[in-house]
Amino acid sequence: MRIIFHIFTLLVIASNSTSAADKAVHGLEIxxxxxxxxxxxxxxxxxxxxxxxxxxxxxxxxxxxxxxxEGKGKDNGDKSLIVFDLPRDVRGTxxxxxxxxxxxxxxxxxxxxxxxxxxxxxxxxxxPFMGSEFSFEDMSPQEVEKYTYKYLRDExxxxxxxxxxxxxxxxxxxxxxxxxxxMDNQEYRVQKIDxxxxxxxxxxxxxxSGYALYSNRFWRAAKMEMVNxxxxxRTELHWNDYQFGNGFADADFTRNSLQxxx
Amino acid sequence: xxxxAVFLLCLGLMTDTFGWEVRxxxxxxxxxxxxxxxxxxxxxxxxxxxxxxVLHDWNDRNDLFTFVxxxxxxxxxxxxxxxxxxxxxxxxxxPNWESRVGVRKVFWGVTEGRHLVDIxxxxxxxxxIDEEEKFGQPMINFSTVTxxxxxxxxxxxxxxxxxxxxxxxxxxxxxxxDADASVYESAAEDHRIDFAARWQLYLxxxxxxxxxxxxxxxxxxxxxxxxxxxxxxxxxxxAFPATFEPKLTPLYNVIDQTGLELQYLYDGWLLKLxxxxxxxxxDRYHAADVGFEYTQSGILGTxxxxxxILEYLWESREPIDASPFDQxxxxxxxxxxxxxAGSELLLGLLYDPHTEExxxxxxxxxxxxxxxxxxxxxxxxxxxxxxxxxxxxxxxNLKNEPFAKPLSVYSTEDLVQATITxxx
Numbered sequence: 001m002r003i004i005f006h007i008f009t010l011l012v013i014a015s016n017s018t019s020a021a022d023k024a025v026h027g028l029e030i031x032x033x034x035x036x037x038x039x040x041x042x043x044x045x046x047x048x049x050x051x052x053x054x055x056x057x058x059x060x061x062x063x064x065x066x067x068x069x070e071g072k073g074k075d076n077g078d079k080s081l082i083v084f085d086l087p088r089d090v091r092g093t094x095x096x097x098x099x100x101x102x103x104x105x106x107x108x109x110x111x112x113x114x115x116x117x118x119x120x121x122x123x124x125x126x127x128p129f130m131g132s133e134f135s136f137e138d139m140s141p142q143e144v145e146k147y148t149y150k151y152l153r154d155e156x157x158x159x160x161x162x163x164x165x166x167x168x169x170x171x172x173x174x175x176x177x178x179x180x181x182x183m184d185n186q187e188y189r190v191q192k193i194d195x196x197x198x199x200x201x202x203x204x205x206x207x208x209s210g211y212a213l214y215s216n217r218f219w220r221a222a223k224m225e226m227v228n229x230x231x232x233x234r235t236e237l238h239w240n241d242y243q244f245g246n247g248f249a250d251a252d253f254t255r256n257s258l259q260x261x262x
Numbered sequence: 263x264x265x266x267a268v269f270l271l272c273l274g275l276m277t278d279t280f281g282w283e284v285r286x287x288x289x290x291x292x293x294x295x296x297x298x299x300x301x302x303x304x305x306x307x308x309x310x311x312x313x314x315x316v317l318h319d320w321n322d323r324n325d326l327f328t329f330v331x332x333x334x335x336x337x338x339x340x341x342x343x344x345x346x347x348x349x350x351x352x353x354x355x356x357p358n359w360e361s362r363v364g365v366r367k368v369f370w371g372v373t374e375g376r377h378l379v380d381i382x383x384x385x386x387x388x389x390x391i392d393e394e395e396k397f398g399q400p401m402i403n404f405s406t407v408t409x410x411x412x413x414x415x416x417x418x419x420x421x422x423x424x425x426x427x428x429x430x431x432x433x434x435x436x437x438x439x440d441a442d443a444s445v446y447e448s449a450a451e452d453h454r455i456d457f458a459a460r461w462q463l464y465l466x467x468x469x470x471x472x473x474x475x476x477x478x479x480x481x482x483x484x485x486x487x488x489x490x491x492x493x494x495x496x497x498x499x500x501a502f503p504a505t506f507e508p509k510l511t512p513l514y515n516v517i518d519q520t521g522l523e524l525q526y527l528y529d530g531w532l533l534k535l536x537x538x539x540x541x542x543x544x545d546r547y548h549a550a551d552v553g554f555e556y557t558q559s560g561i562l563g564t565x566x567x568x569x570x571i572l573e574y575l576w577e578s579r580e581p582i583d584a585s586p587f588d589q590x591x592x593x594x595x596x597x598x599x600x601x602x603a604g605s606e607l608l609l610g611l612l613y614d615p616h617t618e619e620x621x622x623x624x625x626x627x628x629x630x631x632x633x634x635x636x637x638x639x640x641x642x643x644x645x646x647x648x649x650x651x652x653x654x655x656x657x658x659n660l661k662n663e664p665f666a667k668p669l670s671v672y673s674t675e676d677l678v679q680a681t682i683t684x685x686x
Contacts, residue, residue: 052602054602060602060632061632086632087604087629087631087632087633087685088285088287088632088633088685088686089604089629089635089683089685090604091285091685092285092315106464114369114394115367115368115369116369116371117369119372119469119525119527119532121527121529121530121531121532121555121557122527122529122530123529123530123557123559124530124557124559124567125559126559126560127559127560127565127567127600128565128600130604131565131600131601131602131603131604173529175560249357251357251358251407254407254412255412255464256360256405256407256412257355260326260353260355262317262326
């Protein structure tokens with residue numbers, strides 16, 4: 001009897017651990033599928049209007065242009081070039097990012113007044129991007145390898161059905177301990193993300209809406225809204241003028257091209 | 263005023279007629295010098311600056327045109343009042359190289375304390391006190407991006423003299439500098455064609471750049487107006503003739519300067535080195551600026567970033583020839599609030615442990631709205647002694663006696679500056 005009991009508990013433990021591994025595998029499968037559907041766009045160009053909304057409802061507007069070149073090979077992530085148009089005092093300032101799947105991204109900032117390119121250190125990931133509720137980390141390309149995964153459940157999200165899974169940043173400099181992602185099971189598009197800070201408390205929620213299909217293949221959102229539960233501040237990103245097939249090459253994402261991005 | 267009217271008219275024509283893009287900034291600046299000068303009578307100064315960027319591109323952005331006119335009106339200093347072309351250039355881009363022709367600005371370097379390696383453009387010494395305001399340099403530049411880094415070669419056509427405060431200008435030396443009587447080593451004077459080249463490579467977390475410049479030095483030596491006969495009299499009696507008015511004249515030698523830049527990135531650390539070796543101004547000498555910047559992000563759970571800067575500045579020149587920053591420490595803190603107003607604060611202390619001289623620097627700014635930014639800057643000198651009289655400077659130089667306090671010449675020139683800038 002005792003022996004049987006032991007075998008039974010062992011079986012329970014074993015099946016639990018298989019189940020945890022299964023959840024990790026299933027989470028990764030979802031992330032990989034989402035990545036597969038996202039990839040193949042080659043390059044894109046878009047403009048973005050960022051609206052910073054204080055707790056009292058005061059608004060600040062930023063405008064920027066974003067060029068992206070899809071990463072090739074197994075190590076290289078996307079490259080992006082962001083040029084600021086508003087506020088006017090930072091107009092012409094440009095940020096070049098080379099992202100990698102397994103290591104810290106390289107980032108350079110071009111300061112037009114001094115004609116100077118400055119290297120940005122990689123530990124400011126959690127810092128706010130242009131005073132917004134989006135951090136540098138939120139704005140950088142999302143590579144599958146930057147997280148580990150755990151599938152939770154399927155549940156309804158609006159008119160869609162979503163996979164709900166957790167992802168855990170690999171990088172110890174990340175401002176987050178955990179993110180909970182709602183992704184629809186039709187087109188594998190992020191619908192919502194809950195961000196948990198280093199104290200493991202819910203810090204921010206991102207809601208993504210207005211998805212439109214480009215080139216019959218690529219879904220891009222028109223609106224992203226980040227709400228900070230700790231401060232009551234919000235930031236809206238409004239994406240416009242998406243263009244694909246611009247013919248960008250690596251030569252368009254060098255420190256030389258950064259200096260003439262204007 | 264007429265200059266500004268013409269300037270605005272030209273801009274209007276550009277945009278209306280040709281549909282080019284124009285960006286600009288107008289700033290109003292007020293300066294206050296807490297100490298009375300030994301030379302000029304004023305302590306408050308107002309100044310107005312207007313700049314624009316006229317941009318045009320064609321051929322799918324593979325050809326870019328840039329025109330940056332600049333106007334400054336200054337209440338007291340006629341040398342600071344100027345109409346200038348900061349940039350007028352055409353950039354042509356091919357897949358792996360680009361050519362840049364015209365008047366341009368180029369920045370080289372990685373450190374914060376001194377920009378030793380940065381040599382292409384002349385400094386506008388009177389416009390801003392931080393020596394970061396530069397004149398445009400006429401040039402032909404080819405740049406190519408390869409797997410072994412970025413190579414740049416430059417032909418620098420012609421030369422711009424450094425500006426110095428005029429008779430009524432501040433901050434100033436106790437002795438006037440006669441910039442109109444500049445002396446050149448080259449027979450071509452300011453028409454000499456200089457050459458420069460730079461190679462820069464990013465290798466993982468390392469950035470390395472090696473550069474060479476051959477041409478007329480951007481920073482001059484100074485010669486006094488003491489004749490050989492007068493020098494003999496002065497060295498024996500020390501008495502100046504009643505009519506003698508001491509002054510200095512800039513001397514522009516032809517130099518060769520090789521520069522090295524190194525930067526290593528590790529987590530929040532940026533380790534930096536700039537070093538130069540220069541020949542042509544008296545004996546060959548070396549100078550370096552080495553240190554680090556460490557950035558702490560999200561201090562105490564806020565969005566505050568603090569960057570800590572520590573650098574050591576060094577020169578091999580004899581004290582009589584060296585700059586005041588020949589054995590100095592730079593301590594700095596760069597604060598970014600990361601708020602909607604983009605508030606920033608930079609505090610710096612330059613400290614010479616041998617002379618105990620200190621220079622305190624403050625730069626702070628924030629946005630009022632999307633078009634207006636305000637800034638407050640200050641520079642204070644401490645433990646620099648009292649400002650020597652012009653004749654004492656001349657005598658010391660004749661006797662080859664370096665100052666115990668090289669910064670004493672600036673000890674009355676503490677400065678507070680407030681600026682409001684409107685961007686359009």
